[in-house]
Amino acid sequence: MKIKRLERMRESQRAYHRCCRWVMKDGLFMPHSYEETSPGALSWWDDVGFILGERRVIVWWKHPRMSYKDEIQDRAWSEAGEPPQEGELFSDSTPNYKQIGRSRKRITSYTTSPPQEELRQYYDNLDAVTKNLQRDGIDFDVHASWRRERLSWATGVALVAPLEVRNEKELKAVADLARCLLRGETSLDREFPDYCYGRNHWLTDYSDIEKA
Template sequence: MKLERFERLRKAQKAYHRRCKWVMKNGIYVIHSYDEKKPDDLSWWDDAGFILGDRRVMVWWQHPRFVYADALDEQARKEAGHSPVNGRLFDDGIPNHKPVGRSRKKIINYTVPPGTDEARQYYDRLGTIKQRLQKEGMDVAVKPRWQRECLSWATGVELVAPLEVRNETELENVTDLANRLLRGQTTLENEFPGYAYGREQWLQEQDKR
């Protein structure tokens, strides 16, 4: 049954590739502009696509520092305690998104009009905790990882790897790594032996953030 499903997805991927054309640059489907990027900027996440055989591959890449920063935010919310706005519907609230994973964004909180003293106190407390964690870091180790997913229109690759992407040339490093991982030509341990992003790396980069 699993093989039948895989075969259906494979055919769907080929059909989608025939119908919908990508505009490629040097063999890569480039989504974002790098005009405002500086050569020494820190990188956080990016998306890119390429063709493997006659099917599409979509790569959703994150730098380990992005995953680490997300862990800091999660810890801040945990320490801040129950939010007084949880479980309510805020028609006037503005959702704040964070790019992450395959969907590339998720709602992490809402900006709401001035409300109760309880709400203001909560967000003041949350902000104070976030500032402390941003300054001190915490003991979390983010290691390179990747996951393959078979979709109806492409092969999806979620990739966490310590690369820097500030231009299209550096973006090629992301797609090249994903390509070799899919082909079984390398592993993340071979590429980044013993690598882990943690408090030490976070604090070393404070001035650049």
């Protein structure tokens, strides 16, 4: 039995693809360039698109180290606490006016004073906390995962997988994996059995980052 809502969405995706063509190379939509990416660089995230069943698929890929880094940043913000309130940040701002009549004017922008000492100290502390967590690592594990999302214009795939993407050939591997997952031809357990990115992986990667 067909679900009308899903059928309408599929037709919307096909119609969008017919009207708004992607600029593609070798069957892939590749929004980023790799001209300045070194062969041994660590990968973090990328996007790639392809066509499946006359509909677009957009893949939002992240390496597990990116998910780990995101968690470090979240914990740093949590440890640093709340930043100064917005009202405090702009309390010393001066409005700039534009004349719109003989006796009328309106505010077009604000000129703010240099950042307050409290704000500078807050971000200095946040930076220090982040660097400490990056240097020491955290107790956090990242497994390969993927999630399918139905959009009005495409099928979205959020993919976390331990691949390296430094050129178009390696990006194609991401697209091929996503295509096989959507078709049910493979699984992440099959592709990356017992994979888990944790503190030891991060410390090794962070050492390479510091050397770069």
